[in-house]
Amino acid sequence: MRRAPLQDCHPLALLLLLLGSLAPLAAQSSECPKWTSAQAHQTLDALQTRIARWDDAYYRRGERLVEDSVYDQARRTLTTWQACFDSPAAPTVPMDDSGRVSHPIAQTGLAKLDGHQALATWMHRRRHDALWVQPKVDGVAVTLVYTERRLTAAISRGDGLSGQDWLPHAQRIAAIPRQLPASAPARVILQGELYHRRRAHIQAELGSDGARSAIVGLMSRHELDIDGASQIGLFVWDWPNGPDPMQERLAMLGAWGFADSAYYSQPVVDVDEVGHWRQRWYRSELPFATDGVVIRQNTRPDAADWRPRPPEWAVAWKHPARRSLAVVRDVDFRIGRTGNITPVLQLYPTQLDDRTIRHVSLGSLAQWRDWEVRPGDQVMIRLAGLTIPQLDEVLTRTAPRPALSVPDPERYHPLSCLRLSGDCEEQFLARLTWLSSHHGLDMPGIGEGTWQRLIDAGLVEELLDWQTLTPAQLEVLPEVGETRAANWHDSFQATHEQPLGSWLAALGMPPVAESVLHDPDGRINLAALQARERHDWQRYPGIGATTADRLVAFFTHPEIEALIAKAQGPLP
Incomplete structure (x- = not known):
């Protein structure tokens, strides 16, 4: 998802990005911030309020205001600092329930694993059950209800218990059958993802590229025209009241016309197989954007027991982040053979595309002067060409500005330092x-x-x-x-x-x-x-x-x- 330009961000959002970028540091240190009680109260209140607003936008309107990695960092930071200052969790911002439709079965959401070892542990605990992997399609969640084989409800995810009535729009989307075959049960409840159709989309190169926002925009229209409806696909990721065996569920979904579910769901037995499909779907052409993979057990509890929280029988393993928050530890000015001065940001370690990034080159002294980055600044970095980390944004600037010893560009040129001296x-x-x-x-x-x-x-x-x-x-x-x-x-x-x-x-x-x-x-x-x-x-x-x-x-x-x-x- 593309973020709003920095100048459009509320100052509090910048504060939160600062807090999120410090989360990796908090994990490495047992020290709490050295704040007064008033500072702690003000900061935690701002952080809680911002997260509540993000939750409200996501669950009520289907809008993702920040990238998942930023949201997750903010959540971890909040938990850490609440423990530091013995602060209770604040209630979330209440949502307007007018015009909402209840889900017949709760939409559960997914817990996110943070690496191979966590996935290996999760899979080992379920070694006596069959496991399946699916692409985690990046769109908006929907519940479909078929009564006597006719589509009678389409509900946005909302808060997992209720959402918006999307039936008028759903009836115009060709990817959603309006009628199931006569062989289908009298009542079928499906949960899935509406996605923006893409031609040969490669996630590693293009990212989500506004895929989710495109669906939110289409489904928010007063009327969905034929052209808009043709841009929407459907991936059914669960049939809560369907047969227990996953393979049986997939076979019937495929026969009913939900082809993506049957084609992209794959049985797996170990972490390597999951990793294979994760990399394949990340780097090969797909008709939709993805933000990871979902691993599911073959069997699940009775659907009546589902709750709007991450379940035990399914987890997500996200794709490597294409952008990441980082804290500048220092700025080095490297002088090359011809006298060119290359500023290099030394970062506290941050993960990006399954790699640990510790430094980013700014290319030239002129570029550093444009960014004016200094130690303590909070920055967003991204990968260029899938391999080279680059500075994307300066999010917050530490104050007062730390002093730096910047080489004089007039001192260095192609014929300087032909012999060793103090600054050569x-x-x-x-x-x-x-x-x-x-x-x-x-x-x-x-x-x-x-x-x-x-x-x-x-x-x-x-x-x-x-x-x-x-x-x-x-x-x-x-x-x-x-x-x-x-x-x-x-x-x-x-x-x-x-x-x-x-x-x-x-x-x-x-x-x-x-x-x-x-x-x-x-x-x-x-x-x-x-x-x-x-x-x-x-x-x-x-x-x-x-x-x-x-x-x-x-x-x-x-x-x-x-x-x-x-x-x-x-x-x-």
């Missing part, structure tokens, strides 16, 4: 790492960790100091020893055979096609390259003014000239 270690280390990589001199066994050890030991302060290191100097380093020292030394020695073009790339020359460097004889003439001016470089395809200026600056820089000369000298 990060860029200098990035230069060395690039130099030994396949982009440069391709030194086997030499990487960032190697260079960090050499810097820490005071053995490398200039970009090419490693050329003169001996095996004896290397093997005394911690956890190095004779064999590794010899291998490192061999890698250093092998660079003497590298061509000039590789050395230029290793030292940070702006990337150009190798042919651009060659003279008519196919050789690299260093003096000729150093003599080229901006317009000379721009004669070559693909080299614009910016790259030409950087090439001129590189080849005329005194330190680069000295490094090239040293690189061409003999190694010991």
